Amino acid sequence: CQIRKSMEKKAPSDFLKSVLGRPVDVKLNNGVEYKGILACLDGFMNIAMEQTQEYVNGQLKAQYGDCFIRGNNGILVHFRIQVDLLDFNMQSTYRVCLASFIQMPFLPAEVSCPVAHLKMLKAVRGKAVQSRFDLLLLEDGEYFLDDFSAFRYPDPVFTCLTFHHCKQRKVQGRLKLCTRSFMFEPQDSTLPILKFPYRDMPHTPAGEIFEEANKQVYLSFECTTVVEMKERGLDHPYVTKNLADSSVASTKFIFSFAHSKVHDIIDAAAPLWSLANTKSILNKIDEESKLAPILGPRHTDVFDPSLLADFRERPLLQRGKVVNRIAPLLKYPGTLMLTNLRVYFQPAQVNNTGDPVVNFAYTKVTTIHKRRHMLKQCGLEITLDDKSSHFYSFETMKDRDEIYDLLIKQPGVDQVQEHNSHLIPEMLEKWQTKQISNFEYLSFLNDQAGRTVNDLTQYPVFPWVVADYTSARLDLSNPATFRDLSKPVGALNPDRLAYFQQRYQAMPSGMEAEGLPPPFLYGTHYSTPGYVLFYLVRLAPEYMLCLQNGKFDAADRLFKSIAGTWQSCLTNHADLKELIPAFYDPQGAEDWLLNLKNLDLGTTQQLERVGDVELPPWAESPKDFVLKLRAALESDYVSAHLHEWIDLIFGYKQQGAEAVAANNLFYYLSYEGSVNLETITDPVEKCSFEAQIQEFGQTPKLLFLSPHPARSEVDKSPVIAPLEPIVLAPLPPATEDIPPPSPSSSPEKDTPTNTARRSMFGFSRPTLSGLGLNVNGLNGLNGLKASIRKRMERRNWGWSFDGQSPASGNLWDESLPHYFHSKELTSCVLSKDAKYVFSTSRDGTFKLSSCADGVVKRSYSCGGAALACDLSPDEKYAVFTSSDLRVYMFALETGRVSKLDNAHDSPITGISVIDDSRFLTCSDDGVLKLWQYGPVGMLSSPLFAFEDCDAAITCLDVNSEGTLAIVGRINGAVDIYDLRTNSQIIKVCVSQCQAEVLSVNFDRAGNTFVCATDANELVVCTSEGVESTRLAIPIKDDAIQYVSTHRSFPTLSFRCMVSDGTYAITGSANGGIYIWQLHTDSQEPEKKCIVSIGHAHKRPISTITVSSNGHTVLSGAADGSVRVWTLKKKAPRARLGYFA
Structure with a gap:
């Protein structure tokens, strides 16, 4: 199966027939909950009760509720019940009127992926009610965690209404308690779901009484930011509203609950609010x-036997x-139990939006596969006779194997075939004798190689077969x-392949002990979660929104055209994607x-609206397009050559020397067996690896160790790979032209780790040591320390200002x-x-010069304007960027220069060296990239790229421990990224008028x-x-003058800034330098400016820096001049005097 809409529209009677006899759970608004089964079919849905419930005059006191139908495949069907009549008779049967039962989406048994788990629509008296929370x-x-039946009320103060009138405007819905937010889903589907982040609540949620008469307590909280989702039931980009200064909406939100106590909810939310508002970054x-x-x-691990x-x-x-049930982009925690008859999955009270329990009989099991999940051999996937599948991830491989061994011994399961040496030859013979099609054989190989629709990092992969669009x-x-x-796709274009090969030859080798990975041709993969959802954005937009943090990708990067996508795969250096099964399945x-x-997918730069996918001229319709592709897949030409593609993806050319010869070598971490997460005890390191896999995907399991026979070669058979993964070390590139690292320039090596921490490639894994962090230096979850090789010293100027001292000069x-x-x-x-000063200039040069006499010691000319530079901690290497999209590394001892081509797609505006093996770059395209470097050069592909960007990056800094990076953007925003987990943790707008951030510094x-x-x-x-x-x-006529930020700004403005957290030095467009004391009681700018020099330079000051001890200040200007101020030795360091 593949991700597709597998829901069919059926008549009401067909729907009722399909669910006849299935278990039902009903929860009504008066708190009553009961179980039953669906009974007769006479225009009503009859629920045969297990027990009688409270009723008055023959009618239950509820007017609405929720109904849950449990299916054999464990998928929840949920719809709302709104009733006018709910009778009770001696047979203990309740009747729910379905007189207005219109055509409903039906959830068939052949569901294997949550994309198809669309919410069950229940229509009563012509009105559809749909659950939108997901x-x-x-x-x-x-x-x-939990949800509650609730009512939301307007703020009486903001609306100038009495609370009695506010109660008449209440909105009914359900309030969801989550670990980072409250979420409110109104019952009216035209209203959006509202998300209230705890981090935007200045105070913890509390109880409040609005009417003295009845003393009812309401849940009340302030929230300055609200996120709107699923308005009118549509999948649209999330709308974030800042209510802090809003004149049309209140920041106060008030709720009451139908069956829950307010204080219980407050107690549950209090620790979550405290965690979200902790002062330390988590x-x-x-x-x-x-x-x-x-x-x-x-x-x-406690299973409820009832x-x-x-x-x-x-x-x-x-x-x-204890397991997690795996679904695309989601996991459902729970407990797995085996009995003598069935398999049970009991969902935990976390992420539980489904049944109390899912179970299926052993007699329904058709296949069982051991799977890997997130680089761990801990997965188990069970397929049932209705084609549905259940993918469970265990805590350890031992737990998985224990369940597997026990499962295959059960009656009805002992004959189930797993991946073995007999099944592949059997299917190969069927393929060669044309008993099965090419599509069916590729589907089988994907299944045997661990590809599953339940895990987007291991989604089934199919080839491009047609080149004419x-x-x-x-x-x-x-x-x-x-x-x-x-x-492979990366080798189809000879010009692009030459680039990849040149980059491969330039990669450093012999540095595995230092943490650098072995060389590779392609840093991206042919199958990733992003690629899968790229194709399926129109079918499953909610998944794209989830992956893209609430927004669709830029319109120019969306799936718009078949021909355009094919051309991108041929020419784009970052696009190597193959296809998914949907391209060959007409349904x-x-x-x-x-x-x-x-869907509102946006408008391209050519002002073209993104709508339907543009098909090739030879396709009359989407179905015709897929049918013709399927015909091409089954054609004689493809049948004669398909074995060649199988060798690349599933066979002996997948890795090792044959992969190098076939130009088919990918980043080592994508291969099975490259790293075993079960041997990694550090949680931060493990999280880092998992983040890379979620981003870049995984190579299929190796199936064949020898060439796969052609379809016509019936007498030949390949060597089948054993069940346990075999991973061959990729060959290093030819390095005759790359000199070996010299002892003088080689950094100190960390103490080697034990052999259990070595990968199957035969080299030490690039753990956090390889990223510049020493694993032995970790102290618990919060004790991540910098590498043994220290970072650059942070600024600590040590200045103090004596307000009584004269401006001595x-x-x-x-x-x-x-x-x-x-x-x-x-x-x-x-x-x-x-x-010495290291400088870059728009004249295209990088220079090392003496501060004392201005003599240039070393110089290098770039291919364009040199834009930014930084220095390694040991001061042996200078790294700088230029407008030609390159990064240069200058070895100061030898003069050797290494180049990194096409590091970004736009000019590189900033660079910051983190430690002696990593550095960061940022660019006008809004992308932040993390790189590795060593004595022989730089790794040609980034370790990670932060691409979730909405504006150009203008400046960059890293904290002293090398764990956090901060960037400033052209729209006034500042983002902070956690380099341990490769995630964005803070985004804040620091400019009230969205002005460009010129400089940003950590203290x-x-x-x-x-x-x-x-x-x-x-x-x-x-x-x-x-x-x-x-x-x-604003600075005008060399005088400090305070003006409102709403006024227009003078031309004499800031151009650069540097700060140690206590003081800030700014350079301005009029050539002036100003020092500001940041932490004083006075709010008057003229009192915060403690040093000013109106004309330090004749031209605007473009850059300024201060030595780490505060003794030297250096400024550079637009005319290429540099001036140096040095604190006199006799001057008391406790006093900051005025510049001359």
Whole structure:
């Protein structure tokens, strides 16, 4: 099966027949809950009750409720009940009127993926009621805990109404308690689901009484940001509303509950609010550790025996196994139990939106597969006779194997065939004798290689077979119509392949001990979660929104055209994707090729609206397109060459020397066996690997160790790979032209880890040591420390200002202007002893110069304007960028220069060295990338790319521990990223007028950051994004003058800034330098400016820096001049004097 809309519209009677006799759970608004089964079919849905319930005058006191139908495949069918009549008779049967039962979507048994698990629509008296809440609406790492029947009320103060009138405007719905937010789903589907993040609540939710007469307590909280989702039941980009300064909406939200006590909800939300508002920055690992007391009791190995379907059943385990049921982008925690008759999955009270229990009989099991999940051999997938599948991830491989061994011994399961040495040859023979089609054989190989629709990182992969998407007629008799199946996608274009090969040859080798991975041709993969949802965005937009943090991808990057996608796969260096099964399955072709849901997918730069996928001229309709592709897949040409593609994807050319020869070598981490997460004890390191897999996908399991025979070679058979994975080490590239690392330039090596921590490739895994972090330096979840090789020293100027000291002007020695460059300086860095300056300029040069006499010691010319530079901690390497999209690494001892081509798609605006093996770059395209470097050069593909960006990045900094990165953007936003988990953790707008952020700096401890904007704003915020100080300081005629930020800004504005967290030095467009004291009681800007020099340079100051000890200040200007101020030795360091 594949992700597709498999729901059919059926008449009411057909629907009722299909669910006849199935178990039912009903929850009514008066708190009554009961179980039953569906009974007769006379225009009513009759529920035969297990027990009688409270009723008055023959009628139950409820007027509405929820009905849950349990299916054999464990998928929940949920709809609302709204009734006018609910009778009770002696047979203990309740009748729910379905007189207005219109055509309903039907959930068939052949469902194997949650994309098809669309919500059951219940129509009563012509009105459809649909449950819109979905776990996909949660943030990554957020958990759903409980929901409550609730009413939301307007704020009486904001609306100027009495609370009595507010009660008349109440909105009925359900309030969801999640670990990072409240979510309110109104019953009226035209209203959006509202998300209230705890981090945007200034105070903890509390109880409040609005009417003295009845003393009823309501839940009340303030929330400055609200996210709207699923308005009118549509999948649209999430709308985030900032209510802090809104004149049309209140920040106060009031709720009452039908059956729950307000204080119970307040008590449950209090620790979650405290966690979200903690002062320290929490990564995903820290958060889960602190949530353990809340989540732990909800997810246990205790199985409830009362949930057994038959009292005669006997559990085969003393305690259940803690598992996660895996679905695309989701996981459902629960407990797995085996009895002598059935398999049971009991969902935990975490992310539980389904049945109390899912069970299926052993007699329904058709296949069982051991699977890997997130690089661990801990998965088990069970397929049933109705084609549905259940994918469970266990805590350890031992737990998985224990369940597997027990499962295959049960009656009805002992004959089930797993992946073995007999099944593949049997299917190969059927394929060669044409008993099965090419499509069926590829589906089988995908299944045997661990590909499953339940895990988007291992989604089934199919080949491009047609290369002609421009002709009016598809000629399947012409070999030129087809793609060369003997080559991977990355090798189809000779020019692009030459680039990949050149990059491969330039990759450093012999540095595995230092943590650098072996060389590879392709840094991206042919099958990733992003690629799968790229194709299926029109069918499953909610998954794309989940993956893209609530928005669709940019219109120009969406799936718009078949021909355009094919051309991108041929020419784009970052696009190597193959196809998915939907391209060859005619059923439901319209669902993913046409924009049937009228999604707002945006407008391209050519002002073209993105709607339906543009088909080739030879396709008359989506179904015709897929049918012709299927015919091409089954054609004689493909049948004769398909074995060549199988060798690349599932066979002996997948890895090792043959992969190198076939230009088919991918990043090592995508291969099975490259790393075993079960041997990694550090949770932060494990999270980092999992994040990479979620982003880049995995290579299928190796199936064949020798060439796969052609379809016509009936007498040949391949060597089948054993069940246990065999991983061959990729060959290193030829390195004759790359000199070996010299002892003088080689960094110290970390103490080797034990052999159990070595991968099957035969080299040490690039663990956090390879990323510049020492595993042995980790101290618990919150004790992540910097590498043994220390980072650059953080700024600690040590200045203090004596308000009584005169403006003596004799505390600093000023140098004459040095003209290192002929054009504007773009960046400068001082050496630790402040004797040398490293600078870049728009004249295209990088230079190392003496601060004392201005003599240039070393120089290098780039291919374009040099834009930014930084220095390695040992000061042996300078790394700088240029407008030609390159990164250069200059070995200062030898003069050797390494180049990294096409590091970004736009000019690289910033660079920051983290430690002696990693650095960051940012660019105008809004992308932040993490790179590795070593004595022989830089890794040609980034370790990670933060691409969820909405504006160009203008500046960059890293904290002292090398764990957090901060960037400023052209729209006034500042983002903070956790480099341990490769995730964005803070996003805040620091400019009230969305002015460009010129500079941003962490303080020494990393607890606060300081930023300057080109609107003359100086802003100090905590690392959680909370503003503590703000100054709006337009500069005019060399005088400090405070004006409102709503006024137009003068031309004499900030151009650059540097700060140690206590003081900030700014350079302005008039050539002036100003020093500001950031933390004073005074809010008057003229009192915060403690040093000013109106004309330090004749031209605008473009860059400024201060030595780490505060003794030297260096500024660079637009005319290429540099000036140096040095604190006199006799000057008391406790006093900061005025510049001359």
